[in-house]
Amino acid sequence: MPDRLAAQAARIEKAGGQAAYACTDVKRRQDLSDLVELARDRYGRVDVLVNNAGVGLISPLDDLRVEDWEEMIDVNFKGVLYGIAAALPVFREQGFGHFVNTVSTAGLRIVPLQAVYAATKNAVRTLSEGLRQEAGDSLRVTVVSPGMTRTEFADSMAPEMRAQVLDRMAKTAIPPDAIARAIAFAIEQPAGVDVGDIVVRPTAQN
Secondary structure (H helix, E strand, C coil): CHHHHHHHHHHHHHCCCCCCCCCCCCCCHHHHHHHHHHHHHHHCCCCEEEECCCCCCCCCHHHCCHHHHHHHHHHHHHHHHHHHHHHHHHHHHHCCEEEEEECCHHHCCCCCCCHHHHHHHHHHHHHHHHHHHHHCCCEEEEEEEECCECCCHHHHCCHHHHHHHHHHHHHHCECHHHHHHHHHHHHHCCCCCCCCEEEECCCCCC
């Protein structure tokens, strides 16, 4: 992972941008605090925190993969809470800031095998709305719900599930930059404009 982060930072800098990176496990609250502090130390402020980490260990509930359920809760939900805990005091001190929380279309259309995954994503959706209402007029909160996207999302799944998901990805998935453009759209709005909810899915997705 450090090598991939370093390579991505190098690509950004080669294109004329600036980048700093840190290996971050969202299940560890201190890692999120360190990441936010790195951004503030390097650039003097934190404009946006994108809570994007997620795992989808999908399986029938009858399989009782309780450890997988706990992993999804820890990464998909608690990881977002830790990100908020790290950035919210900084945003308050600055007087501005923007949370972008990645959810999923799996929370909009509930299907078999994804009950726990969808539940964690809808927990983030509910949390985000509560955060938006408490944020006041100086902070912004955006929820982005991607549909099938061409990522490494299936890598953590059981082999039989992974094969099914990879097959669907090959047929319908959109590129990750479609999600990046949606996030950029929300961020680029004037300070008084809060883009609350964005759904981005392939046209071929039900």
